[in-house]
Amino acid sequence: MTEVRVPTLGESVTEATVATWFKKPGDTVAVDEMLCELETDKVTVEVPSPVAGTLGDIVAGEGETVGVDALLANITEGDAGSAAAPKGKEAAADAGATSAAARTASEGESGGASVDVMVPTLGESVTEATVSTWFKKVGDTVAQDEMLCELETDKVSVEVPAPAAGTLTEIIAAEGSTVEANGKLAVIASGAGAAASASASAAAPAPAAQPSGGTGKDVEDAPSAKKAMAEAGLSPDQVQGSGRDGRIMKDDVARALAAGTSAAASAPAPAAAPARAASAPDDASREERVRMTRLKQTMARRLKEAQNTAAILTTFNEVDMTEVMELRNTYKADFEKKHGVRMGFMSFFTKACCHALKEIPEVNAEIDGTDVIYKNYVHMGVAAGTPTGLVVPVIRDVDTMSFAGIEKAIGAMGKKARDGKLTMADMTGGTFTISNGGVYGSLMTAPILNPPQSGILGMAKIQDRPMAIGGQVVIRPMMYISLSYDHRIIDGKGAVTFLVRVKEMLEDPRRLLMDL
Structure with a gap:
């Protein structure tokens, strides 16, 4: 995989606008073939292809402002290019006008493809986000466009859909971590390799679970679920969570409303009360620390x-x-x-x-x-x-x-x-x-x-x-x-x-x- 970056634009010139893309994802390109044209305050700069292969992801679309050495696109070199071309076209069709799920496909030993889940475009001048919630865990089967995780930026929340159907084999950016624009979030095994990757993930030792203190308070429900519960007037103990560690998802709230009854929480909190009462109460035990969004x-x-x-x-x-x-x-x-x-x-x-x-x-x-x-x-x-x-x-x-x-x-x-x-x-x-x-x-x-x-x-x-x-x-x-x-x-x-x-x-x- 070769990155196409903004070239040096000239003395004191720090940014340019992407004027025209001459190629689209999935197109075959030759060395030094013109990929796109950039406009600065004074000149127009053509960006050639550094290698021969297949154009994968276009990171900076037409009309976007980019800085020197910013990532413009990715190219799959040599034979990998021909294999990645159909996938690139399919991805472009699925994603439409957005680059919300930039992806990279590489052949696995079992004949399946490994698809990278990337941080989508976050908006002008926004360079990083925090991973707030993962809706899936390693080993889960996912459908194309199913929500994988939610990111928080300074002002908006961004949902990240699955770029392809398959099995989630690796989570690179855990909840609470800060990721840069176009950074890598996870890996999905699609196609014939999905089953094998799922088996490998199941065989691998599971990461140590974060301590919850026995009360379940440290399990953060999905933001969309919190909003739905607030609008419906439901409390978390009235909804049965189906997400990881019992977290409540938006679909759980919808099911609770459709049933018309209050679903009891799977793990009642009173079990932790005797242990806490056994020791003398102190201020720290009655406080709750929550990270600011x-x-x-x-x-x-x-x-x-x-x-x-x-x-x-x-x-x-x-x-x-x-x-x-x-x-x-x-x-x-x-x-x-x-x-x-x-x-x-x-x-x-x-x-x-x-x-x-x-x-x-x-x-x-x-x-x-x-x-x-x-x-x-x-x-x-x-x-x-x-x-x-x-x-x-x-x-x-x-x-x-x-x-x-x-x-x-x-x-x-x-x-x-x-x-x-x-x-x-x-x-x-x-x-x-x-x-x-x-x-x-x-x-x-x-x-x-x-x-x-x-x-x-x-x-x-x-x-x-x-x-x-x-x-x-x-x-x-x-x-x-x-x-x-x-x-x-x-x-x-x-x-x-x-x-x-x-x-x-x-x-x-x-x-x-x-x-x-």
Whole structure:
């Protein structure tokens, strides 16, 4: 197997874009035959084949940005190339437009093929991930495209499917280990060699099991199963786990729901209670240590960086939600009937923010060194809580959307967030963020900036309060709103004016329609 890498691009040139691939996986190539073309800032570079053989995996697809010496593709040399060509074509057909399961096929002694399970493309600027869960163990039979394991990156979870049917013969990256993009995760024996490899795996000594403390608490259930249990209102002891060490899989939750009864856990925890009670209780025995997910680690680091870098201030105001609520109650049935989506409050706040951002452009800007970059568009981040942590999907060009378009986009992003299907592209490029702590009952909130953005709007709960209106005390549905902003670029006047404009447009929604 020969690697095709990005050549030296020239002095001070560190990256290029893959413009065109002249070959596809499975094609036979000759030495020095042109494989692809790269574009840099100034020149176009052709990449020749270093050996004769068969093009296996294309790691960097057209349009991707690659650095010097980055891996572009793999070539199977000589006779192995002809054997690997059909497999490469089949793999390309199965994988479609993604390179989620880069694979290498080599002939085994028994006539079967050994297929490598590789780390899929993780997203722009993401170079590593953590193996969170293996759904299969060595010796298990797997079907093509069956989920093998789940990886965690800084922001998203990535499921890795089996590139071929066969037997899982080796797990190279264990749970908790960190792997690089396009690194090797496992090996599958496919074809005629699957049975022989399975026998060999069964005969090999099993790796020592990690201690569980006798309580089963150290067995981590599949993230997809946790999410399904949270949505169904089930606890882990109500579901019978079929995964390794009794871990609960997503299918187990579905079976428990279909049966309509609570399945008892296979290993009851009370057996460990007498042993613990025999000794004097201490603090350590009543503590539980859980490793932070990569998402949590990244969120903590970015929030602390924002506090250390930006001069964050927060200003508050309150909004009388009477007009918005009446408008929503009047038209929500017709709105849903015509557009197929419910009318919520987020579209009103998003529209109001877009209008205010045009009037106070520094709130929609960012600092880059000694420069200020003003954005003449609005890519709105909408903070959302998920079972795995806080995520901020971005709705692009939201300032050009209608109310219905905004509600549909928010609904679609919310569903992707709950299902763990958000990509890196879904969460990058935002220019301003809205955080709705009110859905959890928060009365007032002062959110931290989402760098490199300079402003974030905080929404709290709607609560009836007595207000002085026209010299009389009346009960009105009120909401506190806040703007956390970077004082390095936004002064107090701009921040207060922005929040006042949002308040004015929400208290008289007709201003949104007339662009006032």
